[in-house]
Amino acid sequence: xxxxxxxxCAVVHEDTRTTVVGADELIGVEVDMGGMSxxxxxxxxxxxxxxxxxxxxxxxxxRHKESxxxxxxxxxxxxxxxxxxxxxxxxxxxxxxxxNLVGTMLKTHDDHRLAMAWSLVALRVSGIVLDEPNVISKSxxxxxxxxxxxxxxxxx
Numbered sequence: 001x002x003x004x005x006x007x008x009c010a011v012v013h014e015d016t017r018t019t020v021v022g023a024d025e026l027i028g029v030e031v032d033m034g035g036m037s038x039x040x041x042x043x044x045x046x047x048x049x050x051x052x053x054x055x056x057x058x059x060x061x062x063r064h065k066e067s068x069x070x071x072x073x074x075x076x077x078x079x080x081x082x083x084x085x086x087x088x089x090x091x092x093x094x095x096x097x098x099x100n101l102v103g104t105m106l107k108t109h110d111d112h113r114l115a116m117a118w119s120l121v122a123l124r125v126s127g128i129v130l131d132e133p134n135v136i137s138k139s140x141x142x143x144x145x146x147x148x149x150x151x152x153x154x155x156x
Contacts, residue, residue: 001018001020003029003031003039003043004020004046006027006029006031007023007026007027007028007029007046007047007050008023008024008025008026008027009021009022009023009026010023025051026046026047026049026050026051027050027051027052028047028050028051028052028053028054028055028093028095029047029050029054029055030054030055030057031043031054031055031056031057032057032058033056033057033058033059033090034057034058034059035058037058037059037061037062037065037069038113040056040059040062040069040070040073040090041069041073041111041113041114041116041117042113042116042117042120043056044056044073044077044091044093044117045117045118045120045121046120047093048077048080048082048093048096048101048121049098049124050093050095051095052095053092053093053094053095054092054093055087055090055091055092055093056090056091056092056093057087057089057090058089058090059089059090060088060089060090065111065113066109066110066111066112066113067109067110067111067114068109069111069113069114070086070087070090070091071086072107072109072111072114073091073114073117074086074091075107076106076107076114076118077093079104079106080101080102080103080104080106080121080125080128081096081100081101081102082094082096082101083095083096098124098125101124101125102125102127103122103125103126103127103128103129104127104128104129105129105130105131106118106128106129106130106131107131107132108130108131108132108133108135110132110135111135112135112136112137112138112139112140113139115130115132115133115135115136116136116140116143118130119133119136119143119144119147120147123147123150123151
C-alpha cells in the first residue's frame with residue numbers, strides 16, 4: 001500500500017478493508033521489493049500506467065517461483081507494447097502512452113499472481129485474453145467476482 005501511495009494513489013483504511021483509489025497521474029517509483037516479492041506482478045501491472053519510470057529491484061529470486069516471474073513478466077509486458085528492460089534482480093518499466101498498448105493473448109505460465117496482474121491490466125487495455133484464467137482459483141477462488149466489482153466502483 002505504501003508503494004501505491006508513493007505513486008500518487010489515495011489509500012483509505014477501514015475496519016474490514018483497505019481501498020486504493022488511483023491517481024489522475026501515477027508517478028513511477030524505484031523500490032526494493034525483496035520483502036514483498038509476491039506483489040511484483042501487481043506493481044508491474046500498475047507501473048505500466050505511470051508517467052515516469054519504475055524500477056523494481058531486489059527480486060532476482062522470483063525467477064524460481066511458480067514461474068520465472070521476472071522473465072515472464074517482461075515477456076508479457078513486451079507483447080503488450082510496453083518499454084521494459086529485464087535486469088538481473090528486477091525490471092525497469094518506462095512510460096508508454098496507454099493508447100499504444102495492444103491487447104493480446106497473455107501467458108500465465110500456470111502462475112496465479114501473473115494471471116491476476118494481467119487481469120488488472122485488462123481493466124485498462126482492451127483485447128487482453130489470458131491463456132489460463134482459472135489458475136487464479138488456486139489462491140483466490142473469488143478473484144473474478146472481486147475484479148468485476150472494481151468495474152462497478154467509480155473512481156477505483
